[in-house]
Amino acid sequence: MLCEECGQRQAEVVMTTVINGESTTRHLCRECLKKYKAGDLQAVLAAVLSAMAEKKQTPDITCPRCGETYAEFQKTGLLGCAECYTAFRRELTPLITRVQGRAQHAGRRPPVSEEEQARQTQMEALRAQMEAAVAEENFEEAARLRDALRALSAAKEMKA
Amino acid sequence: MSDIVVSSRVRLARNYEDLPFRGKISAQQCEECISRTLSALRELPEAYTYLPMQGMESNEKKVLMESHLISPDLLREEEGAAVLVRTDEKIAVMMNEEDHLRIQAFAPGDRLPEAAQNAFSLDDTLQKQLSFAFDSQLGYLTACPTNTGTGMRASMMLHLPMLTLFKQMGKVGQLAAKVGLTLRGIYGEGSEAQGNLYQLSNQVTLGRTEEELTQAVTATARQMAEMERVFRERAWEKDPVAFEDQLFRSFGLLTNARRMNVKEFMAHWSNLRLGAAMEKLPVHTEACDALLTAAQPAHVLKAMGSALKASEADTYRCDIIRRAIRGGN
Numbered sequence: 367m368l369c370e371e372c373g374q375r376q377a378e379v380v381m382t383t384v385i386n387g388e389s390t391t392r393h394l395c396r397e398c399l400k401k402y403k404a405g406d407l408q409a410v411l412a413a414v415l416s417a418m419a420e421k422k423q424t425p426d427i428t429c430p431r432c433g434e435t436y437a438e439f440q441k442t443g444l445l446g447c448a449e450c451y452t453a454f455r456r457e458l459t460p461l462i463t464r465v466q467g468r469a470q471h472a473g474r475r476p477p478v479s480e481e482e483q484a485r486q487t488q489m490e491a492l493r494a495q496m497e498a499a500v501a502e503e504n505f506e507e508a509a510r511l512r513d514a515l516r517a518l519s520a521a522k523e524m525k526a
Numbered sequence: 527m528s529d530i531v532v533s534s535r536v537r538l539a540r541n542y543e544d545l546p547f548r549g550k551i552s553a554q555q556c557e558e559c560i561s562r563t564l565s566a567l568r569e570l571p572e573a574y575t576y577l578p579m580q581g582m583e584s585n586e587k588k589v590l591m592e593s594h595l596i597s598p599d600l601l602r603e604e605e606g607a608a609v610l611v612r613t614d615e616k617i618a619v620m621m622n623e624e625d626h627l628r629i630q631a632f633a634p635g636d637r638l639p640e641a642a643q644n645a646f647s648l649d650d651t652l653q654k655q656l657s658f659a660f661d662s663q664l665g666y667l668t669a670c671p672t673n674t675g676t677g678m679r680a681s682m683m684l685h686l687p688m689l690t691l692f693k694q695m696g697k698v699g700q701l702a703a704k705v706g707l708t709l710r711g712i713y714g715e716g717s718e719a720q721g722n723l724y725q726l727s728n729q730v731t732l733g734r735t736e737e738e739l740t741q742a743v744t745a746t747a748r749q750m751a752e753m754e755r756v757f758r759e760r761a762w763e764k765d766p767v768a769f770e771d772q773l774f775r776s777f778g779l780l781t782n783a784r785r786m787n788v789k790e791f792m793a794h795w796s797n798l799r800l801g802a803a804m805e806k807l808p809v810h811t812e813a814c815d816a817l818l819t820a821a822q823p824a825h826v827l828k829a830m831g832s833a834l835k836a837s838e839a840d841t842y843r844c845d846i847i848r849r850a851i852r853g854g855n
Contacts, residue, residue: 381703406708407672407729432550444624444669446550448543448659451667462664462671467706468733471665473676474646476653 371398371410371464374417392467408443411465415440429453489518528635528811529803530751532683532723532818535594536641536740538649539668539677540627543657547669548624556606559626563610563619566655570648572612574619579607588824594632599623617644624669625677627652634815636747638680638740646736665732675732680740682747683712685803687722687796688757689750695719698750706730707746713792720792721799721818726750758804773801777809780847785840791821791847798851809851817850 369377370392377393398410418424419440427436434446436454445451451458463469478486492515499508541547542562545555560578567574579587579600590596595618596609603622610619620628631645652658659667665675673679689698695709702709708729711719726747728739762769776797779786786794799814801807819825826843827836834842 408670411670411672432546434550442549443671444549445547445667445671447546448541448667451659451661451664458671462674462732465672466675466730466732468730470663470733471661471675472733472738473665473678473735474649476658476660477650 367393369393369395369398371395372414372417374421407465411461412443414461414464415443425457427453427457485518485521489515492518530685530754531636531747532634532685532799532815534633534636534638534641535681535683536631536638536645537679537681538627538629538645539625539666539673540629540649540652541625541659541667541669543659545626547626548622549669551606551622553605556622560606560608560621562656563621563627563652566652567610567619569655570651572614574610574612577609577611579609580604585824585827589828592822592824593819595630596620597623597628617648619648625673634812636682636744636751638682638744642678642680642736642740673731676734676736676739678731678736678739679727680736680743681725681727682743684724684726684747684750684754685722685796685799686724686750686754687800688761689754690719690722691761692757694753694757695724698753701749702726702746705742705746707743720789722796758800762804770806773797773806777801777807777851781851783844783847786844786847787840788821788823788843791843795821813850817847820846820850 367377369375371394375395375397377395379394379396379399381392381394381399398413419437424437424440428434429446429450430453431449432446434450436457439445439450439454445454459469492511496508496511496515499505499511542559545551545559551559564576577590587596587601590609590611591598591601593615595611595615597620600607600609600620600623606622608621610621612618616632618630618632620630629645629648631641631648633641633644661667661674666677668674668677686695686698689695699709706729707726709724709726712723712725713720726743728734728743731739734742776794780791780794780798795814795818798807798809799811799818802809802811802814820829821843823839826839826846829846830839830842
């Protein structure tokens, strides 16, 4: 099997990481293991990116906002602006998951605006009403509420 | 636990949503980043000093770096780079380093949650007025994708002379790697850790909460401290005279030498800190920790002022050391 880090060399070592009782197992080659031990994720990322560049795996994408190309990112390991995360999302997500081990943020978030808070309260109310409608077998009403919920949640995603 | 953990530090990386990251930012946008941050901080009762890198004297920058208020990367930056330092030096905000903002909070000893709380409260103040780049899946967005998520680096500075002496650092480093943390020397280059000082910190920033990260670092640091204590006890029991001899030789040199470079100082400082922590030498760990910074090259040059020549720095360092240990003389 190939190393899960660089995807280039043969994996020779199994590394198990335990964080707060949760363990992840990764198959690595010796080169990548060394970088891991040194604890430098930027070095790991740089290695993955240069391995990709060597294999000419450079997607032809440019960030519409700052003009950064994927090739530039492969060279520097740095993104040009927040929008790059959207422009390169398809390529970045597996890369980030590989380096970070996870793909879903946990932890602090920016404060929610009053508008957003109102929307969330409204959604919770709709959800409760929908569940009540289902319990009463009032399916017509439940469907109407479900559509209202969908519209609200779509509006939120558009904003985000 | 100040016998082994010298200090705790938390860093948060934040970027303004609408400004390009460091690689693509214009001089004008750098200014915008700074003025936004400055005006948001005006809300706070605590005073911050604004220090732009451009035009700052090079030794002055090194003083900030030795105090860990700025990073080596910021030191090399000129245009647009700046730091805001809270008057009590417990918080510093680097601006236009790799990310727009790097909020740093410091606490002495094993007090990571306190440092984290200070960083969060500043983060909250800023976020009330300003929008940071954030994605519900990837968290806070950073210039380098290895920092996304919490954008947090929680670290502790550990003094591990006996684990180093008994060649345990390889094993200790593996212990850190196993739990997703990293351990590296702070002073000195390559594998050499001057003063036997190490920094333990998280490498992963995504998918764990800030509390999980601070807990992981704290728990592992305490485990390492316990190992260090075992080796200290063992070395002491094996040959107390040899042990004390080492400590007192360093003490003697530090209090009597008249010319000492920083490398030699670091070696003896380690014994001084060890002797203080084990209550074998007549000095407090707090004094040792203050001396560690005060005796670094840029700090010595600054303290000397312009009346003395740079070639006299190694002599002046000895004055600083004696004053710190004996309180004068």
